Amino acid sequence: MSSRAKRIEIIGFNDFWFIAIGSVVLSLITDYLFNNGSFFQYSFRHALVNWSLSWFFCMCNWMIMRQMMIYLRRRFPDFQDNIKRITILFIFVILTIIFIDRVGAFTLSQIFGEAYNHPNSGKLLVPILLISVMVLAIYEAIYFYSRLQKFIREEEQAKQLVIEAQLDALRNQARPHFLFNSFNTLRDIIENDPKNNAIKFVDKLSDVYRYILESGNVNVISLKDEIKFAKSYIHIQSERFGDNLKIEWDIHEDQLNALIMPMSLQLLLENAIKHNVISNSKPLTVKVSTQDSTLLVENKIQLKSTQLPSTKIGLANIEKRYALVTKKPISITSNKEIFIVELPLMKAKNK
Numbered sequence: 001m002s003s004r005a006k007r008i009e010i011i012g013f014n015d016f017w018f019i020a021i022g023s024v025v026l027s028l029i030t031d032y033l034f035n036n037g038s039f040f041q042y043s044f045r046h047a048l049v050n051w052s053l054s055w056f057f058c059m060c061n062w063m064i065m066r067q068m069m070i071y072l073r074r075r076f077p078d079f080q081d082n083i084k085r086i087t088i089l090f091i092f093v094i095l096t097i098i099f100i101d102r103v104g105a106f107t108l109s110q111i112f113g114e115a116y117n118h119p120n121s122g123k124l125l126v127p128i129l130l131i132s133v134m135v136l137a138i139y140e141a142i143y144f145y146s147r148l149q150k151f152i153r154e155e156e157q158a159k160q161l162v163i164e165a166q167l168d169a170l171r172n173q174a175r176p177h178f179l180f181n182s183f184n185t186l187r188d189i190i191e192n193d194p195k196n197n198a199i200k201f202v203d204k205l206s207d208v209y210r211y212i213l214e215s216g217n218v219n220v221i222s223l224k225d226e227i228k229f230a231k232s233y234i235h236i237q238s239e240r241f242g243d244n245l246k247i248e249w250d251i252h253e254d255q256l257n258a259l260i261m262p263m264s265l266q267l268l269l270e271n272a273i274k275h276n277v278i279s280n281s282k283p284l285t286v287k288v289s290t291q292d293s294t295l296l297v298e299n300k301i302q303l304k305s306t307q308l309p310s311t312k313i314g315l316a317n318i319e320k321r322y323a324l325v326t327k328k329p330i331s332i333t334s335n336k337e338i339f340i341v342e343l344p345l346m347k348a349k350n351k
Contacts, residue, residue, distance in 0.1 A: 010073050011139065012146035015066075018138075023062055026131060027055035033124045053108070061100045065132065068092050069139060079147070086140065093132055097125055208232050219325060223295065223345060224256040230265045230288075241278050250289035258345035260295065261321045267314045268297040268341050277302045294331075295343040301336065318343070 008014050031038050031054040038047035069089060076085040208229070227249075234247050247269070269286060276299065278284040286299040315332065322330050328344035 007070060010070050011066075012143040015139075019062060019066075022135060023055060023058050026062070026135070027051060027058040029131060030054040030058055030128060033127060053104075057100055057104045061096060061132065062135070064096050064100075065089075065093055065136065066139075068096075069136065073143070089136065090133070093136065094129060097129055097132060101125060208236060218262060220259040220346060221262045222256065222348070223251070223258045223260050223290075226260050226262065226265050227251065227256075227288075229263070230269055233266050233269065237273055241273075241284075244278050244280060244283040245273065246283060246285045248285060248287040248289075250287065252290045255290045255293075255295075255345060257348050258293070259348055260343060260345060261318060261325070264318045264321070264343055265295065265297065267318060268343075271314045272297070272299045272339070275303060276300075277304050290345070293345045293347075295345055296340060297343070298338065298340045301334070301339050315341070 028051065031051050034054070035042075035050050038050035041047075042050065072085045072089055076082075231247075234245070237245055265288065269288075272284065272286050276284050282302050284299060284302065286297065289296050289298075319330055322328070322344065326344060326346055328346075330344065331340075331342040333340040333342075
């Protein structure tokens, strides 16, 4: 970062035009206080000389105070040092105004050979001090606002980093969960089906897990892609259950670009398969549909008499991930007959 850019960052804004216009206004006020308005009573040339002198000393005063302001901001950059920094700056402003007034009077006396001590110089320095304080107050207000905005941005970035870390942890939690349940499925296939079916299952599983690894670095995914992944997962399960597992899809096309948490639909389908009886006498039908801005996953409850080992991660994982990215919670409805989970669909941001 260049020295100019650093100064602008410390000041809070590019104050070129503020100095240009402010110094002219301040010099006209100073000329009016000390000369009763040169342009109202002297020739233009004489008035221009008086005003130019006022402008020169105003600029000296302004630039000296500005440099001191920059130094103090570098020296005391923290919010808790504001009172100390402003107090020192205020004392310095008083001393600077008195110093510029004395040096200016002495310099003009040496140049023009006459006394330039205004009889009411002490009283006139008070309004100049007030005006200078007002100028510095504008600087401070802008500086405070810029620092506050920077603090808010940094805090939001810090929160975002925390959310990203939490989402990464939950994503990493979901992947082993999927693999854990897949091994349970593989065990059942090995026990009940020929060896070739187990080999085919492992091949399909490797394809699905490759997709998980390739798409696992995003926090949200389109419903279209999540459905594609879910169908690949169901294809694997069909190797085991055949026509006894049915998925009814009722997805509105205008919702396909909506966003959803990765693997959330797959986890819900996985839970339904894992906890319910699926057989010729009791086929399992899972209905996946969209309603307004919600994805509904619904199945009839027909619990197994003997439950497989569970990591108890699925639903809790989805709930935690949704809580990190949206204020809309997931909804779970369960009674003796039916189990329904509603996942909020998020709008895709325009790029």
